[in-house]
Amino acid sequence: MEHAAAPRGTFDILPTQARRWQALERIIDDVCGRFGYGEIRTPMFESTDVFVRTIGTGTDIVDKEMYTFTDRGGRQLTLRPEFTAPAVRAVLEHNLLQTLPLKLYYRGPIFRYERPQKGRYRQSHQWGIELFGVAGPEADAEIIALGMEAIEAIGVHDHALEINSMGCDECRPRFRDALVAYLRDRAGGLAQTSRERLARNPLRILDSKDEGDRRMLADAPTIDRFWCAACREHLEHVRALLAAMGIESTLNTHIVRGFDYYTRTVFEITSSALGSQNAICGGGRYDGLVREMGGPPTPGVGLAMGMERMLMLVDEARSAKLDGASRVDVAFVALDAQDVHSLVPVMHGVRRRGIGADMDYTRRKLEKQIKAAGDAGARLAVIVGGDERSAGEATIQDLQTRQRRRVKLADVGDAVAADLAASRAANGSQ
């Protein structure tokens, strides 16, 4: 293997796969548009500070997963490991909070230095949404409903929504104290990493997968017993709105999420079809984040979804929803240099009409070109060779019915347009 390979944890998206990505991107654009969200595009890197301050030290992302570098001007920069902090930065920089509510969506690559495995990469792709300025539960419910709609839209039904509340500044500290007190007495039985978290970030112990930890957590205090009345009512209201939209949710008091900025609602959408990395979507409410980043106190809710994992689910579901049709409808077949010369302008005219057209410039035998055209999914072949050459005509062959007809070279554009329209009408009415 003499030539270079893509860096670890990254991959190339080749044309056949790229069509699936394009289809997914269209669905995302469509769903977000229908819900009234406008796209925002931010740089792929930011000042390191943007992430450290918001995501929080003590989280895995900040402590060991960031791609951080110093540029030639001595600036500390980081390839974005998530979208929410950059989105808030941009919102503040451009004063978008003047007009609330503000609804944004985004999609693109993110970067995390992790050991790759199924559904986990160093460069992966996410899309997500943020809703600023709505403190009420309607916002949480809409965010979740949009996420579920996107998953349904790609033809996946095997998924589950789990939801929890992290409480607020009033009730969360009380829970944390109770949890720490409970675990401190039993620290000896905790897994190594959990023991370290006890001091730095105790809530993260809740989603430990260590069996001993889980047994211990089964009897530990749970946050639902500490929620203040307002937090409890908020969560119940969110779930009621979801239920009214036909969306089932399961309470899971162990969901804590990987970022420090969440308040109240947190949720994950998982699928058993994904293997060990079973989360397809995660999100929640972050009412303190905007102010922490130097803006006016502004409530916010959002979610992010992994695009690779969405595509994996589509594969599992064997859905045809993302398999687009061929772009090339007409194959031009020229048998010698003179024929190429007379057909190139004709093909150009067809392409400018908005019809997909291509020509095999290798000048292979007629039968090879016809076969390749059929394999590529073309509906029509336009052929010029010896017979047609002298007559100034072309043969148009329907590659499905094999019917042929001769037309003047000047009429080829109108003829293929008409044939394609007729063919579409016939297929559409079946």
Next chain:
RNA sequence: GUGAAUGUAGCUCAGCUGGUUAGAGCGUCGGUCUGUGGCACCGAAGGCCGGGGGUUCAAGUCCCCUCAUUCACCCCA
């Protein structure tokens, strides 16, 4: 960062306890068939057997290192 498995043709994989010129299927290209495809038959191209080092008369095969992939831990999209 930890553990395990796997790296042979474009793809999927054979290659037994080390033994001549490394194989198959699919795909590609060509021919049978000077101008009409999907079938059939015939043929060809394409491999420093992931990379490096070692053991041996001899390494795709055994050992070490390294890189990559996959799965799991961790964590999450």
